[in-house]
Amino acid sequence: MRFVASFVLLFSLLFVNSSVSFADDITGIALEEEMRAMVSQGVVQGYPDGRYRPNEQVTRGQFATFVARALQLPEVKGTVAFSDVSPSSKLADGIYKASAAGLVEGYHDGSFGINDPITREQMALMIDRVFGYLGIPAQPASLASFTDVSNLSSVAKLAIAHNVYYNIIRGIPNEDGVSFRFDPKAEATRAHAAAFLYRLLDVWAEQMPEMAYQIGVIEKGELIVWPKRYATFDQAEAALTNPSSQVIVQGAKIVKMASGHAIAQPAPGKSTTTVYNADLSASLTYVAPNTEMKYLEADEEKVKVQIADTVGYVKQTDVLLVPTALLQGRSYYKVENGTLVHVIYNTTSNTYVSYVYGKAPSFMQEGQKYYSWNGDVFYNGSGQLVGTAYQYFNVLPLRTKTNYTADELNRFVAAYRAASPLKELGAAFKQAEEKYQVNALYLLAHAILESNWGLSELAQTKNNLFGIKAYDSDPLRSAASFASFAECIDYMAKTVVAGQYANPGNWRYNGAVLGDKSVGFNIRYASDPYWGQKIAGWMYQADKFLGGKDFGQYMVMATNTDSVNVRLQPAVVPPVWYEYKQANTPVAVIGKTPKQPDGYEWYEIVPDLPATGSAYIRGDLLSPLPVAK
Numbered sequence: 259m260r261f262v263a264s265f266v267l268l269f270s271l272l273f274v275n276s277s278v279s280f281a282d283d284i285t286g287i288a289l290e291e292e293m294r295a296m297v298s299q300g301v302v303q304g305y306p307d308g309r310y311r312p313n314e315q316v317t318r319g320q321f322a323t324f325v326a327r328a329l330q331l332p333e334v335k336g337t338v339a340f341s342d343v344s345p346s347s348k349l350a351d352g353i354y355k356a357s358a359a360g361l362v363e364g365y366h367d368g369s370f371g372i373n374d375p376i377t378r379e380q381m382a383l384m385i386d387r388v389f390g391y392l393g394i395p396a397q398p399a400s401l402a403s404f405t406d407v408s409n410l411s412s413v414a415k416l417a418i419a420h421n422v423y424y425n426i427i428r429g430i431p432n433e434d435g436v437s438f439r440f441d442p443k444a445e446a447t448r449a450h451a452a453a454f455l456y457r458l459l460d461v462w463a464e465q466m467p468e469m470a471y472q473i474g475v476i477e478k479g480e481l482i483v484w485p486k487r488y489a490t491f492d493q494a495e496a497a498l499t500n501p502s503s504q505v506i507v508q509g510a511k512i513v514k515m516a517s518g519h520a521i522a523q524p525a526p527g528k529s530t531t532t533v534y535n536a537d538l539s540a541s542l543t544y545v546a547p548n549t550e551m552k553y554l555e556a557d558e559e560k561v562k563v564q565i566a567d568t569v570g571y572v573k574q575t576d577v578l579l580v581p582t583a584l585l586q587g588r589s590y591y592k593v594e595n596g597t598l599v600h601v602i603y604n605t606t607s608n609t610y611v612s613y614v615y616g617k618a619p620s621f622m623q624e625g626q627k628y629y630s631w632n633g634d635v636f637y638n639g640s641g642q643l644v645g646t647a648y649q650y651f652n653v654l655p656l657r658t659k660t661n662y663t664a665d666e667l668n669r670f671v672a673a674y675r676a677a678s679p680l681k682e683l684g685a686a687f688k689q690a691e692e693k694y695q696v697n698a699l700y701l702l703a704h705a706i707l708e709s710n711w712g713l714s715e716l717a718q719t720k721n722n723l724f725g726i727k728a729y730d731s732d733p734l735r736s737a738a739s740f741a742s743f744a745e746c747i748d749y750m751a752k753t754v755v756a757g758q759y760a761n762p763g764n765w766r767y768n769g770a771v772l773g774d775k776s777v778g779f780n781i782r783y784a785s786d787p788y789w790g791q792k793i794a795g796w797m798y799q800a801d802k803f804l805g806g807k808d809f810g811q812y813m814v815m816a817t818n819t820d821s822v823n824v825r826l827q828p829a830v831v832p833p834v835w836y837e838y839k840q841a842n843t844p845v846a847v848i849g850k851t852p853k854q855p856d857g858y859e860w861y862e863i864v865p866d867l868p869a870t871g872s873a874y875i876r877g878d879l880l881s882p883l884p885v886a887k
Contacts, residue, residue: 274356281500283309292456298496302452312449317415318380319343319372321451322362323352324385328455329392330490331355332611335483335603347372362385377818379414379442384679385458386417389717394465399423399566405432406439410411414442426457453819456563463487465488465510466542472566474507476583483507505581513574514556518581519588521562521605525575530785533563533570542570548604550589550633553579565787567776574882575666580605588628591636591859593618598886599647600633600791601641614795615787617809619647619886632774633791647886651700651801651846652794653814656760657864660699662800665834667702670800671711674733679743680723688743690751695868696760701747703796707789712743725784760785762836762866769843770866777843812846815861815880828860828874836867844883845875 282304282595284293296302301324304310318322325331343460351371357363364370389396398419401407418440421427429438432809447452463470468542471488471494494506495514520849522531522545530544533551538560545551545565547823552564560571561579562703587603587610591714598619601612615633622628623642628636628644635654636644664684671681688816691698708725709717716722720739721747728737740746747783759772771778772790780790801808822838825831828851838845849862852876858876865873 263286284312287312287449290433292453293449293822295456295493295496296328296452298325298334299328299490299492301455310448310506312452313426313447313594315375315445316451317372318362318370318374318376318447319349319353321346321376321381321384321446322356322370322449323349324451325353325361325388326454328459329359329388331359334358337876340364340368340372342369342372356384359391361391374453375445376451377442378440378444378450379418379425381419381446381454382417382442383414385426385454386420386530388458389420389567392462392466394424394462396420397423399546401440403437403683404429404440405437409443411441412689419444422483424457424461426454428560439534459493459633461488462489470508470515473499473506474505474512476505476581479583481505481507481512481581481584506578510576512579513551513558514577515581518553518579519580519585520553520561520572521580521867522547522572522576523576525573528576531572531576533565533568533572534560536571538571538573542568543781544785545775545787548606549787550603550605551577551786562633565776566774567789568781578605582611588629590629591615591622591623591633592627593622598622600788602788612797613792615791616649616651616794616798617886619645621645621647633788634775645818648814648883649791649794649798650809650814651797652772652774652791653816653883653885654697654772654797654812655844655846655864656700656755656772657695657770657810657866658697659695661693661811662699662804666804667698667800670803671702671706673803673818674767675711675713678713679717680705680712683712683743683747686747690747694751694756695746696751696755697798699785699800700793701751703793703800704750705747707792717743722745723747724752724754726752726754754867760866762838767836767866768840771844773844810865810885812848814844814885815847816845816883816884817841817843817875817879818881821877822875822879824863824865825874826871828854828862830856834871835865847880848875 266514283292293302297310329620349372353362355374375543379628393858398416399422403693407418422429429440432439465485470489471491472483472487474481479679488497491506498504500883502516505512509880522638524531524547530546532544533541535542535544554562554564556562561572562571586608590601590604592599592601596618598617599613601610601829602617603610610692627639630636633856634648636647638644640812644785664860667687668682671678687698690696705712705723709723710724716725716728716734716737720737721743722737722740723743725733726738740749758764758766761767766782768781769778772794773780774790775781776791785790817838819841821838823834826835847861848864851860852860858878860874861880863873863875
């Protein structure tokens with residue numbers, strides 16, 4: 259079955275829907291409803307004087323254009339050369355599209371007859387080709403009662419029979435009240451053309467209900483779907499009378515709503531949902547199934563969402579839209595004994611799980627629920643801003659060093675999980691820190707999360723503590739194997755962290771911090787949007803158990819603009835050592851210079867590349883991060 263590419267792949271129309279005044283020349287005509295619908299969807303457009311001329315004869319060029327707009331035919335490469343169709347003509351684009359789709363033909367002399375009035379017979383032939391193009395079953399009606407079709411070609415008679423069957427182009431009763439005429443050579447009006455296309459789209463919607471759109475309304479916590487079907491998203495959108503409470507539904511799936519959550523639900527055969535840029539040409543990040551994202555808006559093809567501070571687009575096929583009024587639950591943050599706990603809601607199972615994120619901000623109270631899309635900016639249940647606070651270990655650059663010894667790291671593990679093999683690996687974590695400038699406390703916390711304290715099947719069978727190469731599609735089989743835990747730790751620090759995610763020269767780099775789906779490792783390392791927060795939570799718990807020697811040891815600031823250069827000396831002179839490409843990338847500050855001859859103070863930072871010397875950023879390019887204390 260063939261479908262119109264942009265009809266089914268759901269591209270947005272390039273025209274602007276017209277606003278129709280009820281004092282126009284459509285009001286009161288016999289086909290007002292049909293023509294007004296086609297005008298509102300941009301299929302039939304008005305003249306410069308604001309009139310629509312419903313009774314004016316419609317030309318072949320105009321009708322081809324109407325068809326192209328109604329079906330949202332795709333762009334074509336190259337054109338069909340009709341001798342009377344100038345590429346500069348306003349109708350050329352529609353004619354070329356309809357011709358490329360096989361819906362219209364020219365005359366034998368090479369012309370199209372762009373200005374020739376179109377007959378009812380020619381319309382029937384064009385619409386019959388649309389049936390085949392859309393995959394609508396060709397059902398013929400009997401023409402035995404028609405008195406003026408016997409001399410037509412067999413092709414024309416069959417096209418008319420199909421149109422009559424679907425009640426698109428109807429017969430005209432004769433005076434005897436029994437027979438009909440089709441008037442095949444009669445010239446159609448613009449109102450006729452609008453009515454025929456209006457009915458055609460209705461037939462398509464009824465014949466292909468799984469592809470059709472409907473309007474739904476939310477009443478008393480239930481979604482009530484109205485029976486009327488629309489062939490295109492634009493038709494349904496134009497039919498919305500109260501967008502704040504109505505939704506657009508395709509089959510059993512909501513595809514547009516006023517507000518709510520977009521829940522990641524990858525299409526069959528996919529393990530994750532990708533968040534793209536606006537034209538879906540480049541991946542920004544990816545998320546695991548059931549990930550909550552903030553819904554912003556939607557069209558036929560894609561949904562605009564927010565995940566952490568990243569605003570991007572997901573395909574309609576990879577997401578479930580849940581209006582605010584239909585939410586059964588949602589994730590939230592709460593305070594327990596001075597710690598910040600994140601409680602995550604699973605839409606599929608209607609269950610909650612939680613983890614410790616870090617230190618509770620001072621503006622939060624126990625017994626309250628707080629909501630945040632990024633774990634930093636928090637709102638109460640009424641949607642009012644409560645405060646902003648970053649978690650120290652989530653934004654701490656991982657090129658820093660922990661103050662804890664190997665024995666202290668082992669002591670923490672032994673106290674929390676006596677059976678864990680990690681309790682004997684403190685030395686391996688510290689050696690990796692020394693060799694590759696990768697924080698040992700982070701490495702331990704990462705191993706705790708990824709390997710269930712070294713007790714997971716992956717850890718026990720492959721000595722893989724970090725899920726290295728354990729891809730979402732088949733994690734156990736795809737994961738790398740190591741000769742020992744120590745070898746795995748060394749590989750992780752050297753190759754994965756220092757060589758890739760914390761290396762400004764690597765494509766995976768987005769700042770040397772755990773971060774989230776907007777900054778740091780978490781953008782590309784894990785589909786779990788809270789992977790970085792969970793590891794930060796274990797760093798916090800270990801630090802708290804061992805005496806708090808790491809918390810707040812570095813002043814963490816963030817870039818306040820894109821493209822911030824790091825230099826080897828406090829001056830704007832070559833060379834630029836490396837660059838922070840995006841704003842709000844955290845850095846660890848270890849000092850500040852007096853005002854230099856260039857008029858700026860400079861911050862000395864812990865660099866994201868190994869260095870024997872110092873690294874500097876101009877003072878006006880960094881801003882403090884409000885860290886929870």
